[in-house]
Amino acid sequence: MPKHIRPRRSMLYVPGDKPRAIEKARTLPCDAILFDLEDAVAPEAKEIARQTVADAVRAGGYGHRELILRVSAADCAEDYALAEALPLDGILIPKVEKVEVVERAARATRHPIWCMIETPLGVLRAAEIAAASDRLAGFVAGTNDLTKELRARHTPDRTPLLTSLSLMLLAARAHGLAAIDGVHLGLDDPEGFEAACRQGVELGFDGKTVVHPSTIDTANRIFSPAPEEVAKARAIVAAWGEARAQGKGVARIGGAMVEQLHVDEAERMIALAEAIGSRD
Numbered sequence: 001m002p003k004h005i006r007p008r009r010s011m012l013y014v015p016g017d018k019p020r021a022i023e024k025a026r027t028l029p030c031d032a033i034l035f036d037l038e039d040a041v042a043p044e045a046k047e048i049a050r051q052t053v054a055d056a057v058r059a060g061g062y063g064h065r066e067l068i069l070r071v072s073a074a075d076c077a078e079d080y081a082l083a084e085a086l087p088l089d090g091i092l093i094p095k096v097e098k099v100e101v102v103e104r105a106a107r108a109t110r111h112p113i114w115c116m117i118e119t120p121l122g123v124l125r126a127a128e129i130a131a132a133s134d135r136l137a138g139f140v141a142g143t144n145d146l147t148k149e150l151r152a153r154h155t156p157d158r159t160p161l162l163t164s165l166s167l168m169l170l171a172a173r174a175h176g177l178a179a180i181d182g183v184h185l186g187l188d189d190p191e192g193f194e195a196a197c198r199q200g201v202e203l204g205f206d207g208k209t210v211v212h213p214s215t216i217d218t219a220n221r222i223f224s225p226a227p228e229e230v231a232k233a234r235a236i237v238a239a240w241g242e243a244r245a246q247g248k249g250v251a252r253i254g255g256a257m258v259e260q261l262h263v264d265e266a267e268r269m270i271a272l273a274e275a276i277g278s279r280d
């Protein structure tokens with residue numbers, strides 16, 4: 001049975017210079033908060049954003065939510081210094097393209113490290129980056145930057161991004177990392193958002209990065225195992241116990257063959273559902 005699974009269904013970006021949003025995030029049902037010092041903050045507002053985030057994190061009140069600081073650049077010394085002074089759960093580095101960036105970050109921070117994969121070089125080197133440090137926690141897809149860099153179009157089915165998303169997922173999974181899908185462009189497009197979440201689940205992502213409170217519930221619902229999936233997982237584990245007691249290495253449940261790998265998957269799903277249950 002997997003020991004500890006942390007739900008990361010919804011990771012909410014909150015601009016570092018928006019005190020009202022930072023305050024509101026304490027009440028929102030997201031699994032993680034990404035305090036942003038990068039793109040959401042204008043260059044002249046970086047300093048005030050650092051101070052605003054620092055005050056909020058020190059004040060606390062974020063409960064179970066994972067608190068992650070997206071630094072303004074891979075080499076921004078002020079942001080690393082800030083991160084070291086705060087009780088965070090991680091730092092997120094934008095536009096990672098080199099192993100050296102992760103190695104440097106591992107020396108500069110005591111926090112778990114997350115990398116944004118959002119450029120062609122980052123995607124092509126995702127496997128090397130994923131192996132760069134045992135301090136890495138996961139990858140976050142930057143689908144807007146990636147679309148721009150590919151000179152692709154934002155299409156509802158995200159066909160132009162599928163190769164990149166799959167490469168980053170392969171790299172993440174090969175090295176035991178979490179993988180979080182990119183943001184959905186449309187703010188007033190609940191159907192499109194839901195479809196993008198479903199596609200993210202089907203591809204294998206653990207959750208979705210979101211930019212607005214109105215999308216959190218949908219991401220949480222779609223990235224949670226459905227009750228019927230959990231019931232099936234429990235049936236698999238139970239049937240497997242009986243099969244093993246009879247010395248069998250393979251079982252039949254309904255019309256499906258079950259082997260150890262299916263039991264591993266089922267146990268993971270049950271553990272995730274229980275972790276979500278204890279949170280929600």
Ligand SMILES: CC(C)(COP(=O)(O)OP(=O)(O)OC[C@H]1O[C@@H](n2cnc3c(N)ncnc32)[C@H](O)[C@@H]1OP(=O)(O)O)[C@@H](O)C(=O)NCCC(=O)NCCSC(=O)C[C@H](O)C(=O)O
Pocket residue numbers: 012013014015020021022024025036039040118141142143144145146182183187211212213
């Ligand atoms: C996108 C927004 C600018 C929309 O802002 P606005 O129209 O002002 O929102 P609302 O009036 O609908 O807000 C309603 C209430 O919700 C709060 N709110 C809004 N957004 C957030 C949030 N992200 N976190 C917490 N709370 C939020 C408002 O304060 C209102 O509260 P109340 O006062 O109680 O009514 C805005 O949503 C926003 O700024 N979102 C975050 C944008 C962001 O962080 N962008 C950068 C990350 S995405 C990225 O970089 C992509 C990646 O790198 C890539 O390449 O793909």
Ligand SMILES: [Mg+2]
Pocket residue numbers: 039094118142144145
């Ligand atoms: Mg980006």
